[in-house]
Amino acid sequence: xxxxxxxxxxxxxxxxxxxxLLYALVLVLPLFTLLKESIFKxxxxxxxxxxxxxGKKYYYSTLFNSLKVTVAVTLASLxxxxxxxxxxxTFKIKGKLxxxxxxxISSMAPPFIGAYAWILLMGRNGVVTNFLSxxxxxxxxxxxxxxGILIVLTLQLIPLIxxxxxxxxxxxxxxxxxxxxxxxxxxFKKVWKVIMPLMVPTILAGSLLVFMRALADxxxxxxxxxxxxxxxxLIFNEFTSEMGGNAGFAAAISVIVVxxxxxxxxxxxxITNKKSFSMSALHPIKEKKESGIKNILAHLFVxxxxxxxxxxxxxxxxxxxxxxxGRIFVKGYSLDSxxxxxxxxxxxxxxxxxxxxxxxxxxxxxxxxxxxVTVRRRNAITNGLDIISMVPYIVPGSVxxxxxxxxxxxxxxxxxxTATIIIIAFVIRRLPYTIxxxxxIIHQISPSIEEAAASxxxxxxxxxxxxxxxxxxxxxxSGAILSWVTIISELSTxxxxxxxxxxxxxxxxxxxxxxxxxxxxxxxxxxxIAITVISLLIFFKLTGRKEVSL
Amino acid sequence: MSVTxxxxxxxxxxxxxxxxxxLSLDIKKGEFFxxxxxxxxxxxxxxxxxxxxxxxxxxxITFDDKVMNRITPQHRNIGMVFQNYAIFPNLSxxxxxxxxxxxxxxxxxxxxxxxxxxxxxxxxxxxxNSMPENLSGGQQQRIALARAxxxxxxxxxxxxxxSNLDAKLRVDMREAIKLIQHEVGITTVYVTHDQExxxxxxxxxxxxxxxxxxxxxxxxxIYQRPANIFVSNFIGRTNIVERSLKKVDNRQVLIMDENYQxxxxxxxxxxxxxxxxxxRPEEFTIxxxxxxxxxxxxxxxxxxxxxxxTVQLSNGENVEVTEESTLGEPLEPGTEVKLLVxxxxxxxxxxxxxxxxxxxDSYAK
Ligand SMILES: Nc1ncnc2c1ncn2[C@@H]1O[C@H](COP(=O)(O)OP(=O)(O)OP(=O)(O)O)[C@@H](O)[C@H]1O
Ligand SMILES: [Mg+2]
Numbered sequence: 054x055x056x057x058x059x060x061x062x063x064x065x066x067x068x069x070x071x072x073x074l075l076y077a078l079v080l081v082l083p084l085f086t087l088l089k090e091s092i093f094k095x096x097x098x099x100x101x102x103x104x105x106x107x108g109k110k111y112y113y114s115t116l117f118n119s120l121k122v123t124v125a126v127t128l129a130s131l132x133x134x135x136x137x138x139x140x141x142x143t144f145k146i147k148g149k150l151x152x153x154x155x156x157x158i159s160s161m162a163p164p165f166i167g168a169y170a171w172i173l174l175m176g177r178n179g180v181v182t183n184f185l186s187x188x189x190x191x192x193x194x195x196x197x198x199x200x201g202i203l204i205v206l207t208l209q210l211i212p213l214i215x216x217x218x219x220x221x222x223x224x225x226x227x228x229x230x231x232x233x234x235x236x237x238x239x240x241f242k243k244v245w246k247v248i249m250p251l252m253v254p255t256i257l258a259g260s261l262l263v264f265m266r267a268l269a270d271x272x273x274x275x276x277x278x279x280x281x282x283x284x285x286x287l288i289f290n291e292f293t294s295e296m297g298g299n300a301g302f303a304a305a306i307s308v309i310v311v312x313x314x315x316x317x318x319x320x321x322x323x324i325t326n327k328k329s330f331s332m333s334a335l336h337p338i339k340e341k342k343e344s345g346i347k348n349i350l351a352h353l354f355v356x357x358x359x360x361x362x363x364x365x366x367x368x369x370x371x372x373x374x375x376x377x378x379g380r381i382f383v384k385g386y387s388l389d390s391x392x393x394x395x396x397x398x399x400x401x402x403x404x405x406x407x408x409x410x411x412x413x414x415x416x417x418x419x420x421x422x423x424x425x426v427t428v429r430r431r432n433a434i435t436n437g438l439d440i441i442s443m444v445p446y447i448v449p450g451s452v453x454x455x456x457x458x459x460x461x462x463x464x465x466x467x468x469x470x471t472a473t474i475i476i477i478a479f480v481i482r483r484l485p486y487t488i489x490x491x492x493x494i495i496h497q498i499s500p501s502i503e504e505a506a507a508s509x510x511x512x513x514x515x516x517x518x519x520x521x522x523x524x525x526x527x528x529x530x531s532g533a534i535l536s537w538v539t540i541i542s543e544l545s546t547x548x549x550x551x552x553x554x555x556x557x558x559x560x561x562x563x564x565x566x567x568x569x570x571x572x573x574x575x576x577x578x579x580x581x582i583a584i585t586v587i588s589l590l591i592f593f594k595l596t597g598r599k600e601v602s603l
Numbered sequence: 604m605s606v607t608x609x610x611x612x613x614x615x616x617x618x619x620x621x622x623x624x625x626l627s628l629d630i631k632k633g634e635f636f637x638x639x640x641x642x643x644x645x646x647x648x649x650x651x652x653x654x655x656x657x658x659x660x661x662x663x664i665t666f667d668d669k670v671m672n673r674i675t676p677q678h679r680n681i682g683m684v685f686q687n688y689a690i691f692p693n694l695s696x697x698x699x700x701x702x703x704x705x706x707x708x709x710x711x712x713x714x715x716x717x718x719x720x721x722x723x724x725x726x727x728x729x730x731x732n733s734m735p736e737n738l739s740g741g742q743q744q745r746i747a748l749a750r751a752x753x754x755x756x757x758x759x760x761x762x763x764x765x766s767n768l769d770a771k772l773r774v775d776m777r778e779a780i781k782l783i784q785h786e787v788g789i790t791t792v793y794v795t796h797d798q799e800x801x802x803x804x805x806x807x808x809x810x811x812x813x814x815x816x817x818x819x820x821x822x823x824x825i826y827q828r829p830a831n832i833f834v835s836n837f838i839g840r841t842n843i844v845e846r847s848l849k850k851v852d853n854r855q856v857l858i859m860d861e862n863y864q865x866x867x868x869x870x871x872x873x874x875x876x877x878x879x880x881x882x883r884p885e886e887f888t889i890x891x892x893x894x895x896x897x898x899x900x901x902x903x904x905x906x907x908x909x910x911x912x913t914v915q916l917s918n919g920e921n922v923e924v925t926e927e928s929t930l931g932e933p934l935e936p937g938t939e940v941k942l943l944v945x946x947x948x949x950x951x952x953x954x955x956x957x958x959x960x961x962x963x964d965s966y967a968k
Contacts (some may be wrong), residue, residue, distance in 0.1 A: 333700035502690075505683060505690075505750070506758075509703030524692060
């Protein structure tokens with residue numbers, strides 16, 4: 054497909070270079086500024102910031118907190134997601150189709166709404182807490198801190214590994230299982246000795262994803278962590294501290310986070326390269342109708358998990374319709390919270406849509422172009438582009454926020470406080486995922502289709518717009534919906550970058566929760582959840598799929 | 604409109620690994636020319652160099668003396684038919700065929716007229732407004748063909764266009780392609796690894812192996828006078844046996860076995876040496892007399908028109924023999940037979956170089 058003859062004047066090389074320059078400006082430059090800030094003090098090279106971090110227990114304990122949360126969440130997600138996926142593949146479960154959709158929706162709902170929901174239920178003044186202590190005089194364990202973060206993040210991230218696992222289970226050929234059974238491997242032994250080894254690459258890939266997300270998550274520990282600070286929270290606090298934020302110190306912590314993420318990422322790459330094998334199933338594993346205790350346990354597990362994942366969020370929606378008096382909920386129902394939400398935070402809804410849609414437009418445009426050049430014009434430059442575009446994958450949102458603010462704080466690139474900087478952040482953060490899904494679509498289109506167009510005299514651009522793009526469109530649209538859903542629930546970067554004019558709904562919810570305006574927060578959350586659910590339903594309708602890959 | 608295509612010492616490398624090193628070839632105006640060879644020999648590579656999809660690392664390719672090396676595919680005025688059809692799935696049949704014409708800023712009514720005409724020629728007019736996904740493989744291939752020739756290209760390039768079709772349709776389509784090519788008279792380069800297909804459609808065939816052209820000739824020449832052992836093995840079936848040439852009373856004879864020797868009156872220059880002899884199964888006849896090579900039938904296969912025998916010769920060699928089938932049972936395994944050789948048709952090859960000793964049809968004269 055590479056074409057040196059045409060390569061010289063190829064419009065695609067111009068596009069590639071253009072995007073590369075853009076990345077250099079909005080990603081590489083800020084990250085370098087971040088690095089520079091972390092290792093320079095008063096114009097001289099110094100590791101003082103790092104020294105300070107590792108010198109004080111208050112600081113370095115956040116590193117341990119983060120690692121503790123991340124490892125615990127990853128393990129917990131694995132422990133729950135694995136049987137969940139196994140049961141959903143091999144058992145006949147009632148209402149499976151709807152369960153699938155609900156599991157996905159639960160994972161796409163904004164993470165910090167989960168945290169907020171658990172506070173409403175199990176917090177100091179939560180309904181469950183009060184009920185238990187009033188009726189049974191039981192003091193419930195404290196939800197704040199490590200345990201709360203663990204519960205919320207685990208429930209949030211289980212679906213990620215679950216989806217990976219479902220894909221992998223589907224690629225295991227039934228004949229492998231039957232062969233194992235014929236050799237005497239049954240029950241638990243079969244699962245452990247035959248199926249699990251086949252799942253190792255998938256488990257690793259899924260774990261990495263969960264690890265990165267748990268490490269980077271900001272909203273959950275911020276809301277429910279209280280004294281238990283993780284690295285992203287520390288970065289945010291240090292950077293925005295009332296007593297004049299310490300940019301250099303925040304930058305140093307950011308560098309530490311990126312180093313951890315990068316290490317894990319490379320380690321995972323190294324292991325999967327060694328362990329990878331490809332499978333495809335002619336006859337996928339078929340679900341079996343089980344009976345008796347096995348069947349009951351399987352149903353209990355699936356439904357129990359889903360109840361834990363969804364009911365808290367539904368409770369948030371329920372409280373949005375409660376009457377409020379001042380800041381507290383009182384008996385009876387009303388739409389006052391929604392009225393208040395629209396009058397006080399109506400502009401956040403508008404901002405969410407305008408900023409989100411503009412970002413979405415650029416995400417799609419750039420993702421398609423990058424995916425195209427990296428698949429169809431493989432060379433050193435497009436490989437470089439591929440790598441750069443994946444960098445945000447290991448850069449947590451808070452770090453990116455700090456980097457952008459440091460990078461665009463001065464002329465000629467004075468962007469802090471503008472809508473542009475938020476849009477840039479949204480686009481950069483979402484691109485890696487959208488590029489992956491677009492590239493997958495292009496891989497499915499035979500190169501000879503484009504060659505046919507070229508042989509008929511169509512220019513490269515014409516071929517792209519008349520043939521390739523229309524063929525990609527269905528996949529691109531479904532990818533766009535998923536991007537949209539993740540963009541509107543973004544918090545960790547925008548909370549650093551927003552001003553009154555660019556405040557989005559997620560920030561609105563966050564500030565209302567912090568202020569204790571639970572009615573308004575619930576109403577805004579309900580609206581956000583509704584937009585998410587509607588978008589996802591459209592996605593399922595359009596694609597006819599029952600799964601998403603992020 | 605059609606052109607002659609010349610390859611001048613053409614070199615192709617993939618990542619510095621030469622796949623074709625110095626290939627020269629001339630394809631005549633309006634000719635149906637086929638590149639034939641085993642998988643991986645470089646047919647597709649060569650074809651894509653003509654199309655401009657592959658770079659050329661050395662030498663040149665010319666259309667009517669115009670060097671094409673640096674011209675992009677868009678500007679070569681070629682028509683290309685792909686193995687997987689490469690029909691645009693998002694366009695209707697009509698729009699697929701009109702795609703290239705629209706690009707040329709041709710008036711609408713003329714496009715309409717030309718598209719209608721070509722759809723008639725390939726006989727898919729009734730599907731004009733259908734979407735391609737609803738059509739069968741054969742119909743899709745006709746669209747691909749129509750889409751290429753409606754442009755009136757200088758060169759028509761086809762890479763295994765029939766290999767995705769079932770056997771019966773393959774035969775129908777190759778007739779159609781041949782007919783249409785003759786009608787429009789475009790210089791055509793056709794790639795296949797199916798020798799029967801190559802024989803059926805081509806004016807001339809180039810047999811390739813490992814990036815090197817072994818022989819260029821008409822289907823008949825290639826079959827009857829293969830240039831070397833590779834070609835004779837690759838085209839049709841044959842038995843290769845090693846035998847010696849002797850001079851007996853000033854006559855050149857080929858010693859088949861102690862009792863059977865063949866006079867080769869035309870060959871004088873080769874005195875006494877061992878050569879390789881290619882005898883196709885149909886070039887044997889089972890003798891009615893006692894003359895011939897002694898052998899024993901090993902087994903037989905009845906194939907309708909022919910009966911296929913495996914015969915073990917007295918020196919232990921097995922050869923394949925086909926005989927026109929006759930009424931009654933074929934000869935049973937174990938039957939002793941004598942084999943005669945049709946000396947006009949057989950081919951003799953130099954032992955070392957494996958090149959044909961006979962030139963052209965000379966021996967038949
Ligand atoms: N893009 C490529 N990069 C590297 N090597 C290639 C590439 N394309 C082809 N080759 C190699 O060049 C040689 C010729 O390949 P080509 O596709 O031309 O064979 P072919 O004669 O068309 O075979 P087939 O009948 O299987 O289609 C093969 O050894 C192949 O492995
Ligand atoms: Mg080929």
